[in-house]
Amino acid sequence: xxxxxxxxxxxxxxxxxxxxxxxxxxxxxxxxxxxxxxxxxxxxxxxxxxxxxxxxxxxxxxxxxxxxxxxxxxxxxxxxxxxxxxxxxxxxxxxxxxxxxxxxxxxxxxxxxxxxxxxxxxxxxxxxxxxxxxxxxxxxxxxxxxxxxxxxxxxxxxxxxxxxxxxxxxxxxxxxxxxxxxxxxxxxxxxxxxxxxxxxxxxxxxxxxxxxxxxxxxxxxxxxxxxxxxxxxxxxxxxxxxxxxxxxxxxxxxxxxxxxxxxxxxxxxxxxxxxxxxxxxxxxxxxxxxxxxxxxxxxxxxxxxxxxxxxxxxxxxxxxxxxxxxxxxxxxxxxxxxxxxxxxxxxxxxxxxxxxxxxxxxxxxxxx
Amino acid sequence: xxxxxxxxxxxxxxxxxxxxxxxxxxxxxxxxxxxxxxxxxxxxxxxxxxxxxxxxxxxxxxxxxxxxxxxxxxxxxxxxxxxxxxxxxxxxxxxxxxxxxxxxxxxxxxxxxxxxxxxxxxxxxxxxxxxxxxxxxxxxxxxxxxxxxxxxxxxxxxxxxxxxxxxxxxxxxxxxxxxxxxxxxxxxxxxxxxxxxxxxxxxxxxxxxxxxxxxxxxxxxxxxxxxxxxxxxxxxxxxxxxxxxxxxxxxxxxxxxxxxxxxxxxxxxxxxxxxxxxxxxxxxxxxxxxxxxxxxxxxxxxxxxxxxxxxxxxxxxxxxxxxxxxxxxxxxxxxxxxxxxxxxxxxxxxxxxxxxxxxxxxxxxxxx
Numbered sequence: 036x037x038x039x040x041x042x043x044x045x046x047x048x049x050x051x052x053x054x055x056x057x058x059x060x061x062x063x064x065x066x067x068x069x070x071x072x073x074x075x076x077x078x079x080x081x082x083x084x085x086x087x088x089x090x091x092x093x094x095x096x097x098x099x100x101x102x103x104x105x106x107x108x109x110x111x112x113x114x115x116x117x118x119x120x121x122x123x124x125x126x127x128x129x130x131x132x133x134x135x136x137x138x139x140x141x142x143x144x145x146x147x148x149x150x151x152x153x154x155x156x157x158x159x160x161x162x163x164x165x166x167x168x169x170x171x172x173x174x175x176x177x178x179x180x181x182x183x184x185x186x187x188x189x190x191x192x193x194x195x196x197x198x199x200x201x202x203x204x205x206x207x208x209x210x211x212x213x214x215x216x217x218x219x220x221x222x223x224x225x226x227x228x229x230x231x232x233x234x235x236x237x238x239x240x241x242x243x244x245x246x247x248x249x250x251x252x253x254x255x256x257x258x259x260x261x262x263x264x265x266x267x268x269x270x271x272x273x274x275x276x277x278x279x280x281x282x283x284x285x286x287x288x289x290x291x292x293x294x295x296x297x298x299x300x301x302x303x304x305x306x307x308x309x310x311x312x313x314x315x316x317x318x319x320x321x322x323x324x325x326x327x328x329x330x331x332x333x334x335x336x337x338x339x340x341x342x343x344x345x346x347x348x349x350x351x352x353x354x355x356x357x358x359x360x361x362x363x364x365x366x367x368x369x370x371x372x373x374x375x376x377x378x379x380x381x382x383x384x385x386x387x388x389x390x391x392x393x394x395x396x397x398x399x400x401x402x403x
Numbered sequence: 404x405x406x407x408x409x410x411x412x413x414x415x416x417x418x419x420x421x422x423x424x425x426x427x428x429x430x431x432x433x434x435x436x437x438x439x440x441x442x443x444x445x446x447x448x449x450x451x452x453x454x455x456x457x458x459x460x461x462x463x464x465x466x467x468x469x470x471x472x473x474x475x476x477x478x479x480x481x482x483x484x485x486x487x488x489x490x491x492x493x494x495x496x497x498x499x500x501x502x503x504x505x506x507x508x509x510x511x512x513x514x515x516x517x518x519x520x521x522x523x524x525x526x527x528x529x530x531x532x533x534x535x536x537x538x539x540x541x542x543x544x545x546x547x548x549x550x551x552x553x554x555x556x557x558x559x560x561x562x563x564x565x566x567x568x569x570x571x572x573x574x575x576x577x578x579x580x581x582x583x584x585x586x587x588x589x590x591x592x593x594x595x596x597x598x599x600x601x602x603x604x605x606x607x608x609x610x611x612x613x614x615x616x617x618x619x620x621x622x623x624x625x626x627x628x629x630x631x632x633x634x635x636x637x638x639x640x641x642x643x644x645x646x647x648x649x650x651x652x653x654x655x656x657x658x659x660x661x662x663x664x665x666x667x668x669x670x671x672x673x674x675x676x677x678x679x680x681x682x683x684x685x686x687x688x689x690x691x692x693x694x695x696x697x698x699x700x701x702x703x704x705x706x707x708x709x710x711x712x713x714x715x716x717x718x719x720x721x722x723x724x725x726x727x728x729x730x731x732x733x734x735x736x737x738x739x740x741x742x743x744x745x746x747x748x749x750x751x752x753x754x755x756x757x758x759x760x761x762x763x764x765x766x767x768x769x770x771x
Binding site: 038066067068069070071072077093094095096097101119121170171172173174184215216217218221222240241242243244246247248249250251253254255257258261271272273274276278279281282285286289290291298299300301302303304305306307308312313316317320333334335337339340341342343344347 | 406434435436437438439440445461462463464465469487489538539540541542552583584585586589590608609610611612614615616617618619621622623625626629639640641642644646647649650653654657658659666667668669670671672673674675676680681684685688701702703705707708709711712715
């Protein structure tokens, strides 16, 4: 049994220059959190997100003023932008005419069939796909009454609109059905996966802050990806959206789906610890911020697992006591270093590494 | 298909007063990170961990001085303590005589069969179980040569020692096989699950700092628990061990296995946000720190999913603009509040809730 099942094959859809579905890698996306009408602040955040590796960025468009900001940002954005529209379908029409690479709607709150048909027509004209984005918190009243706030109700709601939009003709669809808990989120996407050909956008919605949000997002998105379900992901977190992007890549890395930037293997520290692992790791992270090279760097407190892990990494450092640490690279002890300048020495070794890292090669030699 | 498969039935083992395996809930554990010889600092950290919900705490015992500290802490500890021993089996013997509720060893580094038999004898005398804790970074050289640094090599290493210890007689065993990546960790435990009757201690080792560590831990532990594998968990993180405990409970809550303390459903904020969700959530978390009541509290920025989520939570707050927010409880709008004192009002409503929370009841009414 492998970690990740073969990927469900979704019909490919293009969001600006980014392909999702088909054989495209799982795309990482996020959403701007600046006030929707504040165009310069939003553009600045989009640039920060792009730098962190975000591939698609969503902006809320709640009113006319935000629509003007959306158009301004779209004209300057380094990323394809998705307009997130609720209640007023005319905003969707105008966002499509203002550079939206995709629009996200919850069709149940757009005012009925007439407005939805208009949106489908305008999307066809502009070539932008539509995400049918159902959310447990805004589930249609009828389905909520008959089926409760269940995964099945979410999936049915999404599939009903997908069928309508397919019939009316659209350039492409993406589907999501998010709940604020792992259980209903996973169940809803499993239902969708078997019943639509379109790419699935994964996320646990309103996952919350910090540790709780990261864990919920990793569980929900991770379980689905491990089943081969999901074409693009967004980790919803209360806080800086850059963390959402980092978390997205960590989920993909953890499942062996994509690698971006350095991976730090560092011990949790314990009573044996002979190196300030936390401080060294923080310094290494700071100095490698923005690096795309997928090197594996080990920072270990002591001799129990230290040399073992450090050897298997591209570069490693293990505490040795008495103000000393040992530096490893390419499976060999390089030298003993003073902990005071251990980070400098570690960074020097990292700078010497081949861009793709060494570990993969070593492991293939070892027959792993 | 449910989120979590029926649990693998492991033979029950007692670690002091805490049972693992059998029908016991999955236990959350952590490890002290204070210097091993610093008894007062270690005891203080054990108390902090206990307050956070930690149920079993491991201490490193690398030398005689640490052994004295271990005995001192064990005599005063609110939690059963596990002595973590490498290289010197006499430390294991003495830790067992000094109040260890379990010892964790990697039998391959204890000096061969003779010392290991002595440890088994002393464990039998004291009644404490032994964790056979294999780690990829300290895999036996012979197995690493023949099988590479693989999940199979880890599982074989662990099972070989389990067989020896079973044969010599021990009061109980717990088994772990941790790698610093999700893939080999999951594979190793899957192999163990089918080949031993003993409880499994789950963890991704050296998972690293912050976001990366949390994601790796949640993925590895979460995937295994979802398959019904695992009896106790430890989330290894570079940093404060209290975060490890919180993360452990979040994993269990996310999978519906255990609930401890409030759950906050909060939106990720976006351009529509009309409430400082991040600040409100931080304040609510601060003021509910240490609360064990598993209430579901929603903090939502706007009207799109806000009222929906807030209604399904035990208590909820949704931004309404112009310095106002709406307070929900028991499925009803309670009142409009000024955002300036919204947290006070929210806390007042929380104080009025039944201890177990309302949501479960509501959902059963709604036929969910």
